[in-house]
Amino acid sequence: MADILRIATSDWATNSFFPALAAEELGFFRAEGIDARVEPLQPGEKAMAELKAGALAFVAHAAHLALTAFPQWQGARCVVRLSHGTPWLLVLRPGLAATKGDVRVIRGLRIGAAPLPALSLRRLLRDAGLDDEQDVTIRPVPGGDAPDASYGLLAANALEAGIVDGFWANALGAEIAVRRGIGEVVMDVRRGLGPSAARDFTFVALIATERMIAAEPDRVAAAVRGIVKAQRALRADPSVATAIGRRRFPPDAAEAIATLVARDKDFYDPVISPEAVVAMNDFARSVGLLGAAVPYEQVVDPRFAPLWKETP
Numbered sequence: 001m002a003d004i005l006r007i008a009t010s011d012w013a014t015n016s017f018f019p020a021l022a023a024e025e026l027g028f029f030r031a032e033g034i035d036a037r038v039e040p041l042q043p044g045e046k047a048m049a050e051l052k053a054g055a056l057a058f059v060a061h062a063a064h065l066a067l068t069a070f071p072q073w074q075g076a077r078c079v080v081r082l083s084h085g086t087p088w089l090l091v092l093r094p095g096l097a098a099t100k101g102d103v104r105v106i107r108g109l110r111i112g113a114a115p116l117p118a119l120s121l122r123r124l125l126r127d128a129g130l131d132d133e134q135d136v137t138i139r140p141v142p143g144g145d146a147p148d149a150s151y152g153l154l155a156a157n158a159l160e161a162g163i164v165d166g167f168w169a170n171a172l173g174a175e176i177a178v179r180r181g182i183g184e185v186v187m188d189v190r191r192g193l194g195p196s197a198a199r200d201f202t203f204v205a206l207i208a209t210e211r212m213i214a215a216e217p218d219r220v221a222a223a224v225r226g227i228v229k230a231q232r233a234l235r236a237d238p239s240v241a242t243a244i245g246r247r248r249f250p251p252d253a254a255e256a257i258a259t260l261v262a263r264d265k266d267f268y269d270p271v272i273s274p275e276a277v278v279a280m281n282d283f284a285r286s287v288g289l290l291g292a293a294v295p296y297e298q299v300v301d302p303r304f305a306p307l308w309k310e311t312p
Contacts, residue, residue: 005029005036005057005219007206008047010065011114012040013150013253014170015260016087016204018241019268020060023223023230025244031229032222040148044116045069048207051076057212058223062087063205063299064280065116067289077213077301078205080224080308082231083267084276085190086201088117089174091183092166093159100186101193103128112141112155112167119287120201121168124187127195141167152176153253159183171264175256190267200279205272213301224270224307231268238262270308272300 007024009017021038023029029036036057041047044061048069051059059066063078070076090103090111097105103124113121122132130136141158144151152173158164160182167173167183177183187194189201206227213220233240238261245254274296281299284290296302 003035005034005223006055007036007038007058007060007223008041008050008056009038009060010040010042010044010047011151011170012148013153013245013249013257014087014172015257015264016083016170016267017060018257018261019082019227019230019234020206021248022234022241022244023226025247026230026233026240028226028229028233029223032226034219034222034226036223036226040150042147042149042151043114043145051207051209054209054211057208057219059207060204061207062117062202063207064202064284064289066207067284068116072291073294073298075211076207076209078272078299079208079213079220079301079304080206080227080270081272081276082204082206082227082270083264084203084269085199085267086120087170087190087204088113088120088168089171089185090121090166090168090187090194091155091159091174091177092186093182094184096165097184097186103187103194104130105186106166107135109165110137110139110163112144112158112164113138113169114140114144114151118168119289120198120283123201123283123287124195124198127197138168139164150250150253153250156180156183172253172256172260175260176252179252179256200276201283202280203272203276208301217303221304221307224304228270228308231270234261234268235265238265271305272308
């Protein structure tokens with residue numbers, strides 16, 4: 001492994017993956033003795049493939065997407081949670097939603113969503129008795145496959161341009177759409193606006209290969225400690241996110257990120273519970289990403305669990 005630990009995130013300007021970027025920008029990785037750099041890399045399956053090939057040290061991602069490169073969770077483990085809950089929101093043009101929290105309002109509409117995150121929206125549609133292929137048009141938004149894409153921002157732009165009627169993307173994209181007056185939040189399952197079962201379809205985690213964990217456990221532990229300290233700092237003072245955003249994000253995202261961090265600070269919980277893993281794997285099985293059920297220890301490396309509760 002090179003001296004620099006590369007950490008890829010497949011959705012750049014977002015609140016859910018933000019603790020990884022904050023750990024770099026606030027100096028917590030450096031304080032733990034590692035030089036870790038966070039960078040964008042779309043799409044998610046490409047990031048996971050590069051992790052498997054050894055080109056990356058970690059991927060910060062919705063955890064179930066690791067299964068695109070590591071079938072049955074063979075070869076990879078989650079080492080810390082960055083944020084909990086399904087991170088995508090449903091946003092529509094104002095006036096389209098008769099009933100908020102009901103996915104059936106998108107019947108007949110054009111919805112922008114990245115292919116793999118869209119699996120959760122398709123599951124919601126099927127649970128509601130709709131045909132996710134015939135009753136709704138779900139398609140990627142323009143530019144969303146660029147390596148450095150910020151999908152939520154692109155989705156908001158597509159909504160403003162009339163290319164889509166709504167989108168299923170991160171909360172930062174939703175916030176931008178609301179601020180511009182072009183969209184309203186129809187579903188946010190993390191907060192109970194939508195089916196409760198969808199709240200834990202996935203969670204955002206730092207993922208490492210078993211090979212990396214075996215070869216450099218101290219550096220993995222240092223990365224985990226850096227994330228935990230960044231989460232603690234963000235919960236204590238969300239305003240620190242603004243300076244980070246101004247250095248690393250487009251201007252509109254930079255000015256919105258602290259608001260999102262303040263709103264989401266209770267989601268910045270490093271603990272990965274067995275219940276969260278069961279819920280995620282049940283979802284992964286339902287959409288064809290996972291075959292048979294797997295035990296907690298095949299998804300999460302429990303050796304890092306004591307670091308999740310480490311005091312400053």
